[in-house]
Amino acid sequence: MRRDSIFYKLFQQSPTLLFELLTNPPTNATAYRFDSVAVKEPKFEIDGVFLPPENQGAGVVYFCEVQFQKDEQLYERVFAESSLYFYRNRVKFSDWQAVIIYPSRSIEQSDIHPHRNQLNGDQVHRIYLDELGDIRSLPVWVALMVLTTVEDELAPQEARYLLERSAVEGNETASRAIMELVTTIMLYKFEQLSRTEIEQMLGITLKETRVYREIKEEGERSLVLRQLTRRVGELPQEMRQRIETLSLEQLENLGEALLDFQQRADLEAWFSREGV
Secondary structure, eight states, X not given: OOHHHHHHHHHHHOTTHHHHTOSSXXXXXXXXXXXXXXXXXXXXXXXXXXXXXXXXOSEEEEEEEEOOSOOTTHHHHHHHHHHHHXXXXXXGEEEEEEEEEESSGGGSOSOOGGGHHHHTSSSEEEEEGGXXXXXXXXXXHHHHHHHTTSOTTTHHHHHHHHHHHHHHHSOXXXXXXXXXXXXXXXXXXXXXXXXXXXXXXHTOOOOOOHHHHHHHHHHHHHHHHHHHHXXXXXXXXXXXXXXXXXXXXXXXXXXXXXXXOOSHHHHHHHHXXXXX
16 A cells, blocks of 8 residues: 555645644644655655745754654664754754654564654654544544554445545535545555445545546646656756646656656656656
């Protein structure tokens, strides 16, 4: 189950989601911007960085790592990446915090003794999704995170509950975003099923009308262009024009692939593989 892309989409849709997990969130949490950044060292890439508003002076930067597999050197890597990024951008930030999200304590690194000062202080926050409480009592965006960990036999009914709840609590745009995310999560959970079968399981129909697809395609293209600019720099006009010709499916594929891009050559290689 490709949870990295799911959580990336969750944080893109709701950047304040991270702060709903913390006991003492910043007072200006709603002004934070979510990004994914690469630190120019071999294999150094931070899952998510929450950047404080630039117009309010130096603020606190939040690093986020979503870890669903055992990694016995996770903390070594996370602290090295975070410290290096903070060092290189020190003038922008007054402090840093790190949030590590696990499905359960069993996934956490076994030997944490070398990091006892950081892990027992107030700078690093460890979140265990299975300890957040009943999925139906949680804020809907937090509940979506927990849905990724729910047992397969219970997932369909919990997914339907979240869809019904979002229809009551949210506006049409938010409900549509939640519907897309629930469907995506269920597709990853039940990879043997088609999208149509998942929609039947959930009792929904995503109406792929021409107008809906055009709106969705434009939004996806805008998001992809912004993320590409952040990852590989300003794109030449020729590359932007090629992206303008991509279908919705190709844009969605590019949106997932670009998480691994380091330079423009990676985008060129993707164009070649896709025959664009």
